[in-house]
Amino acid sequence: MTEPRRGAHASRVPVPALGETLLITLQGELHDSMAEQLQQDITRRIAHSPVTGVVIDISGVDIVDSFLGRVLAEIASSARLMAARTVLAGMRPAVAITLVELGLTLPGLDTVLDVERALDRLGHGLSTDPPHPRRAHHADLL
Structure with a gap:
């Protein structure tokens, strides 16, 4: 039995893209x-777009229960199978303590403190630091 919908997007979390x-x-x-x-929306977007990374910001979430923890791990697993990395950002200390107390792990998920660090982890950082010097490639020497 399907749940009645109040509006086309009333029960959906937006899944915007920032580049890939x-x-x-x-x-x-x-x-x-x-x-x-x-989970379905993210998987569909990865399958039909050039997505290489997924950042999930949970700084506005007070509780991560076992179901949500499982869904987040499944999102990461599905993304990894389609060659995209998933980074979880903004976990509150109380949420982390609860996950540990419940014995929940989030396999396949990198965790960072904030969205900026998540983007840096995926190589799409907004940092204004100068880039690291790159190694000279053979073609650069010719």
Whole structure:
């Protein structure tokens, strides 16, 4: 039985792209059906777009229960199978403590403190630091 929809996007989390990276921001409580829809939307976007990375910002989430933890791990696993990396950003200390107390792990997910570091981890950073010197390639020497 399908859940009735109130509006076309009322029960969806937006999945915007920043170049080849999907940037998802979760706010407040994420109901199970919304989490499942998010997983489907992200997987679909990766399959049909040139996506190499997924950043999921959970700084606005107060509780990550076992279901949401599993969905996040499944998103990372699906993304990895389609050659995209997933980085989880903004985990609050209380959320981290709860995950440890529940014995939940998030396999396949890199975790960082904020979105800027997540983008840096994926190589799409917004940092204003000068780039690291690159090694000379054979073609550069000719």
